Amino acid sequence: MFSPEEREALRAELLARARHDNRISGGAVTGSGSIDALDRWSDVDLAFGVRDRDQLLPTLEDFTQFMRDGPGAIDTVDVRRDPWIYRVFLLPNTLQVDLAMAPATDFGARTPSFRLAFGEARDAPHVPQPDPRELIGYGWLYGLHVRSSITRRRPWQALYMLNSMRDQVVALAELAAGLPAREARGVDRLPARVRKPLEATIAARLEIDELRRAFAATAAGLLRQARGVDPAFAERLGPVLKLLVRTASNPSA
Template identity: 40%
Template sequence: MFDVKERQRVRDQLLASAEEDPGIVGAAITGSDALGAADRWSDIDLAFSVHGRLDEALERWTARIYQDFAAVHHWDLPSGNAVYRVFLLPGWLEVDIAFTPESEFGPLGPAWRTVFGQTSQPSPGQSSDHQHLAGLAWHHALHARVCIERRRWWQAEYWISAVRDHVLTLACLRLGHPASHAKGTHLLPQELTTPLEKTLVRSLDEAELRRALEAATASLATELAHTAPALATRLRPMLTELTSPD
């Protein structure tokens, strides 16, 4: 595994290369390092302000990272007009670079430290689409029940776990914690997370799957009572029906 000195060397070299690239007009350190909270296992998180075509910058920088750092693999996570390109380097060092149009380069939250370049004024925060998340949650609960009836045990487990994931995301959003990829779940109060332990599937036995699904739908109804009370009132009897014997 990589060590902290190697991570620092790679990060500094990437930033130095960005300053020398006329197509990169700004750079920032993001993630835990921007907050002074990086630890032994943190990856490298950067954001680049791109002057010109984003695809050309992506192609140029991908070639550079493979050549200079012997990258093993990469993949993309689009976000609006930006593209987060995620690289895997030897030693399991992950490098995440957000390639952002120049006009949109700026902090989306507190985890940001500008290294060079001009940042745009942050846009007013948009409220997260709780209705969308709630819809995904009830959809997953329904499909978990269907999979149990079809005796598709692994698929049922997948959907039950997905219900729990969306309950955690809704709770993080409600309490102002980071919501993506469970980054804020350790900040949730114990009285909220303890009941969710019952949603963990302990085996692929049918009775166990039904028990976990019932716990997941109960947790969903409880969270929706805080997040979307009117929807919770409408959904609660249907969620009860979903986990009741026919």
């Protein structure tokens, strides 16, 4: 298990390497480290601008080789948000290191958690919060598949679809509260009166009756959130959600 001291030493070493790399135009601390919110379990999040677009991948590969030879990274996964590449490293001591790189012309804060450590950064539009109407749409779409999975007696598939449906409800609640609404980053900061009803959306057992119960709670949560987004649409959506829940229990209803 990594220690905070090991984590911060690696962060400092990566920043120092980047600062002395002529290909890099600027570097920033991102994530919790940029807003003084580090805790025992925080990872290392850094972002870099690369002067020459054609040197972005070679620069990232050089840093990757360092991560393998030095800290001993055992695997990586890339998340691409063109023109950004986010390479995530897994270390043997379970530390996660995220290195993001973009051409210098695109290097800038995409979220509020960005603190320039050296060099230059551009003014960049922040990644927007999810569209609430889209979340509602995905909510009823997953709901359709919850019902079909339940009626086909496919509990594992039903659970997957149910969990995905709940994710939309959670994101809607986070949006309504002005909290980060991606990857459940704001859910634990929701007011108890909002968070408590969400507990009923969790299936306690992989049994059809329990899945039906959790489905009913999730559909009710989706409708509740939809009313706060578009009351007129919620009036049309409500009967359909109730029909989905009813026919999950009685397909001939």
